[in-house]
Amino acid sequence: MEPGGCDAGPTVKAVAAVLPAGGSGERLGGATPKQFCTVQGRPLVSYTVRAVERVSWISDIIVVVSPENIETMKSIIEKYGHKRVTVTEGGITRHRSIFNGLKLFSENKFSNHLLQKPEVVVIHDAVRPFVEEDILLKVVMAAKEHGAAGAIRPLVSTVIASAADGCLDHSLERTKYRASEMPQAFLFDIIYQAYQQCTDYDLDYGTECLHLALKYCKTNAKLVEGTADLWKVTYKRDLYAAESIIKDSLSQQICIITDVKEAVVQVGFLLHESLRSQIKVETISISLSKRDNHLQNIFSGQCYNFVCINDKKYATEEIQQLVDMLEESNIPLLHPVVLISVHLNTSENASFSIDLEELTKMKKFAREVKRKNILVYGLLIQYKDYFPLQETVNSAAALTMALIKDRNPELTGQLVVA
Known part of the structure; x- marks a missing residue:
């Protein structure tokens, strides 16, 4: 463990992480998916893997990528010396990719060897490179107690709904709502059961893991206030912001x-x-x-x-x-x-x-x-x-x-x- 780190070992038997990295990066623009865009000469996904990897109590890290990027991801792991990382093939949607990652702990046909099933599994986007150990520990411990937990942030803008004619229908009171962020954590058996029971519609069109735990396992997630550095690289300007943060840290x-x-x-x-x-x-x-x-x-x-x-x-x-x-x-x-x-x-x-x-x-x-x-x-x-x-x-x-x-x-x- 690195100096100043936390230790979740005494209260959680085993923790693993699943990093979905199968996005196409359409909103970013360009031919390269955003997780493979380079920042200071290094792919963005490598920063995220390193942020999770430096947490010693996370035993296994699963990176889920699209089939055409399997070899690219493996070469990144080899080049930058990442440890405890397994690469697996994703599905056509975010939920199907996460489900494939979870299967490595439970179904032999998805891996040459079955990984140790964790007590708690962390799900974190591969394009959120600045996650710190403190928030990972908080969501893991909250998931241990409540079955599921996720980081949240205050809404920056007011959310409004439009009517069929394109005019304002109503707005939400911003102080009552929060933005769902990553990381999220779950007791493994709960989230795996939720995915097993999940309908094709939810697998294809859903995006919120906490919702699946609630809908299929009646598990109310504990919401944990996150820090401002949990933001996701989505647009090209976000890459510039990420580069600025990394330059400053160096x-x-x-x-x-x-x-x-x-x-x-x-x-x-x-x-x-x-x-x-x-x-x-x-x-x-x-x-x-x-x-x-x-x-x-x-x-x-x-x-x-x-x-x-x-x-x-x-x-x-x-x-x-x-x-x-x-x-x-x-x-x-x-x-x-x-x-x-x-x-x-x-x-x-x-x-x-x-x-x-x-x-x-x-x-x-x-x-x-x-x-x-x-x-x-x-x-x-x-x-x-x-x-x-x-x-x-x-x-x-x-x-x-x-x-x-x-x-x-x-x-x-x-x-x-x-």
Whole structure:
């Protein structure tokens, strides 16, 4: 379990999750179903699987996809190293897909091996990537007590009904109603029995799982107030919003790496002080060739932004060492990593030039490592008596924040000047 997590183990024997991911994405537009659209280079469904997967007390995760996307989903699981995940074929509607997912726990013909039947099963949309463990725990515990539970949110807009002539018939009092969200949770036997008894009409035209539990098993679901991050990616603008949220989450921490030279350490300290009001900063002064354990620990954490300061025009060897260490850590597997190579000009000459050949090498190197999901940028800082150093470092800090927040792959290999 990850730090700060909850533990439902003592009161619930086994919990599994079913993620329907068979939608065509018609409302999103485009040829790619929304669950397979990439956000920061990674399919949306992978974010959702990871959000559920990091909850250690969920034993099995079933992802239900349309037949033509079975191999695509399996390749995503393999590429991003997802665990405890089984892919199964969906039906022609949402309810039929969920039913197929549930059958993996009860009917051998739907799986090579029968998965352990859970006490509680969570149903969550594959296009709601920001679900947190806290709400999952709340609906699971409520389902354990009441048989069924689901997250809800206040209505944003008033709901109205139109008459046959297209005019207003009546409106609902917004304060009395709630929007049904995901996740939802059920005692497995209740929801499976509901689906077994479900009419073809409900399987083909229904969308609400809580309604099935009420209609066929007389189970009144407990409604649990959810958080604002439970929203569903439906339209193209939602993909942009999801990308913005993910970029923001990746921009919470930065590691500044310097060698032990006095001028470099000083600039590292000033950059640290300039950044710390905006972002969590850790600064390390090391020789990269020594494979510092502290740095290795940072690589094994949740830091996706690194600044390497040196007084060379282009520190190819040092940056390559960092890239190798990042690859070994598997950090770039899940999210793009920003690596900013800061070139510190300490020469006596007023001008500091990087010739065309060096710039070409920089761009070529950045292009190569971009394929590994590492975004390399160059940043030049002047370190001279006649330059106001603090002002220059403040400018460098602003550029650093802009680069890590934007994470623009088209700018890799560029050298910006503070």
